[in-house]
Amino acid sequence: MSILSFEFLLFIAVIFCVYYVLPTGVRWLALLIGSAFFVFLSGWQSVLHLGAIVLGTWLGGLALERVKRKRGLLCLLLILEFGALILVKQDTSRAAPLGLSYFTFQSAGLLMDVYRGKVKAQRNVWKVMLFVGYFLQLSQGPISSWKDLGEQLLEGHPLRPVSFVSGFQLMLWGYFKKMVLADRLAAATAVLTQETGALPGWMAAGGVLLYTVRLYADFSGGMDVVRGISRMLGIELPENFRRPFFALSVAEYWRRWHITLGGWFRQYLLYPLTISKMGLKFGKAASRWLGKKTGRAMPTAVTTFLVFLLIGIWHTFSWNAVIYGAYFGLLMAASILLDPLWKKMNRRWKLGQKRWMYPWRLVRTWLLIFPAQFFAFTESTAQSLAVIRQCFAGWSFSGAVDKLTGIMSAKEWGIAGMAFVILMLVDILCEAGFAPCERLAKSRIWVRWPILLLLLLGICVFGIYGPAGDSSAFLYTQF
Amino acid sequence: MTDWEKLLEALAEVDEDIDFANECALIDDGVIDSLTLTQIIAAINDAFGVRIVTGDLEPENFNSAQAMLKLVYRYQERK
Numbered sequence: 116m117s118i119l120s121f122e123f124l125l126f127i128a129v130i131f132c133v134y135y136v137l138p139t140g141v142r143w144l145a146l147l148i149g150s151a152f153f154v155f156l157s158g159w160q161s162v163l164h165l166g167a168i169v170l171g172t173w174l175g176g177l178a179l180e181r182v183k184r185k186r187g188l189l190c191l192l193l194i195l196e197f198g199a200l201i202l203v204k205q206d207t208s209r210a211a212p213l214g215l216s217y218f219t220f221q222s223a224g225l226l227m228d229v230y231r232g233k234v235k236a237q238r239n240v241w242k243v244m245l246f247v248g249y250f251l252q253l254s255q256g257p258i259s260s261w262k263d264l265g266e267q268l269l270e271g272h273p274l275r276p277v278s279f280v281s282g283f284q285l286m287l288w289g290y291f292k293k294m295v296l297a298d299r300l301a302a303a304t305a306v307l308t309q310e311t312g313a314l315p316g317w318m319a320a321g322g323v324l325l326y327t328v329r330l331y332a333d334f335s336g337g338m339d340v341v342r343g344i345s346r347m348l349g350i351e352l353p354e355n356f357r358r359p360f361f362a363l364s365v366a367e368y369w370r371r372w373h374i375t376l377g378g379w380f381r382q383y384l385l386y387p388l389t390i391s392k393m394g395l396k397f398g399k400a401a402s403r404w405l406g407k408k409t410g411r412a413m414p415t416a417v418t419t420f421l422v423f424l425l426i427g428i429w430h431t432f433s434w435n436a437v438i439y440g441a442y443f444g445l446l447m448a449a450s451i452l453l454d455p456l457w458k459k460m461n462r463r464w465k466l467g468q469k470r471w472m473y474p475w476r477l478v479r480t481w482l483l484i485f486p487a488q489f490f491a492f493t494e495s496t497a498q499s500l501a502v503i504r505q506c507f508a509g510w511s512f513s514g515a516v517d518k519l520t521g522i523m524s525a526k527e528w529g530i531a532g533m534a535f536v537i538l539m540l541v542d543i544l545c546e547a548g549f550a551p552c553e554r555l556a557k558s559r560i561w562v563r564w565p566i567l568l569l570l571l572l573g574i575c576v577f578g579i580y581g582p583a584g585d586s587s588a589f590l591y592t593q594f
Numbered sequence: 595m596t597d598w599e600k601l602l603e604a605l606a607e608v609d610e611d612i613d614f615a616n617e618c619a620l621i622d623d624g625v626i627d628s629l630t631l632t633q634i635i636a637a638i639n640d641a642f643g644v645r646i647v648t649g650d651l652e653p654e655n656f657n658s659a660q661a662m663l664k665l666v667y668r669y670q671e672r673k
Contacts (some may be wrong), residue, residue: 231649366627381628387648389632395645398636407607411636415629451629458611 116156118254118340119293126153127344134348135274142271146249146348147241153250154213161212164203165248168196172222173243176229176236189230196223205432214253216429220379222247225261227383234261242269251341255334257355257375260382264352272349280563281556282346287570288541288552289339294578296534297333300325301579302523303531308493318518319505323485326492328535331359334373353378358542363476365446365483376429380422388418408455416451420444433494442487530577597642601663604641608633614659621653631656638662644669 116123126149134145154161175192182188200219203211225246228234237243246265252258304326306314314322335356342352355374362368369377388394394414402410420441427440450457466472489499519528544551555563595603605614609630612620620626626634634656635646644666655665 231647233649382648382651385628386632386651390635390646390648390651392645395636395639399640411608411633412629414636415632454629458609462611 116153118337119290131347137271139271139273143242143245143269146268147245150245150248150250150253153253154248157213158210160209161214164199164212164215165218167199168218168222169240169244169247171195172225172247173237173240175226176243177238179226179229180236185230189226192226193223196226214248214255217253217256217258218247220258220376221252224258224379224383225265228261234265237261237265245269251345252352254341255337257338257342257353258379259353259375264350267350270349275349277556278349279347281552282343282348284343284552284556284567285339285346286343287567287574289336289341289343290574290578291534291570292332292336292339292538294336294574294580296531296538297329297336298579299523299527299531299534299577300329300332302527304329304492306522308498314502314505314508315512315515315518316506316508316510317512317515319502319508323488323492323502327485327488330491331356332538358546360481360539360542361477361546362480363473364450364480365443366450368480368484369443369447376426380426384425385415385418385422388421389414394418409452412451412454416448419451420448423447431494434496435490435494435499438496438499439487439490442490446483534577597663597666598659600641601638601659601666604637605634605659605662608637618658618660621657626656634662638666642666642670 116126130145130149133149134142137145154165171192175188179185179188196219200215203209203215225234225243229236237246242265245268246261249264249268252264304322306318306322338355342354345352353375357371357374359368359372362371397417398411398414400410401413404410405413421444423444424437424440427436427438427443430436430439460466489503490496493499519525523531541551555566602615605612609626612625612630614620617623617625621631631651639645646665646669650665655661
């Protein structure tokens with residue numbers, strides 16, 4: 116069941132009623148039954164795979180607290196979990212279970228937290244199931260830790276009007292981003308994979324830029340929907356996007372884009388590898404050759420490269436994903452190794468305090484991020500290279516209007532443009548600390564509801580609907 | 595040299611721009627990032643010979659130099 120379908124809205128309405136009617140102590144059962152129903156509807160592969168992961172997490176967690184060879188057991192459990200993930204993902208002939216990566220990451224995180232003694236193994240298998248398979252984070256995340264989400268899910272929250280309204284608002288905003296902007300841009304970005312040879316340079320480059328906007332509106336829109344609905348239930352899911360287009364460095368971009376995935380890799384792979392015995396030894400050896408500062412940064416640089424390579428491959432097993440990951444890995448490793456030099460320059464010239472540096476850093480970040488996007492919109496390297504070649508093929512603007520209106524009508528372009536401007540305005544206000552969503556949630560009823568009704572009307576009138584009345588699937592559900 | 599001075603010297607080697615002696619929300623306020631954190635762990639390892647494990651990478655252990663010294667003492671007691 117897509118979270119964009121009418122049935123989903125009905126399903127959510129039922130969940131709300133049952134959740135708030137039940138006594139606080141057992142409200143989590145409404146979420147559990149809802150999640151089981153949601154998984155059941157997505158097919159037997161999902162039921163089997165998720166069921167196996169839940170059982171493994173439950174029994175594995177309990178065993179990790181009892182056995183002596185904890186490390187060996189943890190390794191075995193992780194190999195089984197990620198082995199299954201790889202096996203299922205590489206078989207492209209069948210649809211992967213719903214939310215495969217997300218529940219695998221969440222379960223592996225819980226097992227590692229139990230191993231580290233950060234949380235106690237959960238004795239109740241149903242509680243483990245709710246945490247691993249919570250239906251709102253199942254389709255595309257965010258990836259949460261037990262500390263962040265587990266206890267919240269089980270707590271049972273009272274109905275708080277401000278949270279409820281603020282959640283409703285966030286949900287509407289998410290639907291707006293997805294249905295009015297992202298799905299409308301799908302037509303414009305489709306030309307990149309269809310008729311590359313005939314495209315003038317500006318259309319090829321513009322198409323890739325639009326793909327980036329579409330991906331942001333699609334993925335962050337989906338996140339807003341699930342975070343909004345969760346907030347209406349009193350559950351606060353972690354943020355996955357924090358206005359990535361305003362990042363001032365590539366490192367900051369990754370702290371703003373798909374935040375929980377980066378956080379998971381940092382917590383469970385980058386830190387353990389970097390501060391392991393081997394990592395520290397490597398740092399000491401490198402310090403002898405490169406000096407203390409650069410030498411000590413070497414283990415972090417190498418593991419960061421590895422992490423980005425894995426993040427790339429996690430998307431798909433394709434050369435494009437390898438190029439995408441390795442590109443960002445190299446950029447990040449270089450920025451880590453050059454960090455002492457940058458700090459020295461900053462001390463001497465006080466560059467960080469200069470006003471003109473802001474636009475330059477913004478543009479520089481985008482100049483660095485943009486090339487990677489050529490490898491993000493398709494799995495075929497040949498296709499990506501063709502689009503890059505096309506960017507240099509000539510920038511003739513003759514017949515530009517006809518070419519654009521051939522993709523979609525001027526009215527559609529106008530709506531997409533307006534939606535983009537609204538999205539950017541809200542993002543700029545958030546960036547400036549104005550907190551428009553929080554202000555609106557607390558504003559007077561005759562200010563708030565006309566705005567929300569306008570937003571709702573905007574979605575109903577300008578939203579893109581599929582043949583069955585559903586919107587198209589989210590881009591990130593495939594991972 | 596006291597342990598406190600030894601720690602401050604090691605931390606200054608990592609980043610001389612940060613006021614480690616007085617800051618008390620290094621992680622919460624985003625003063626140190628993941629790169630600086632891993633370098634601090636390497637510096638503590640060099641200065642005190644203790645290897646901090648991932649399970650102890652909690653904000654409360656790294657928000658201030660005092661907290662870091664407490665963590666070092668905990669490791670030394672366990673030895």
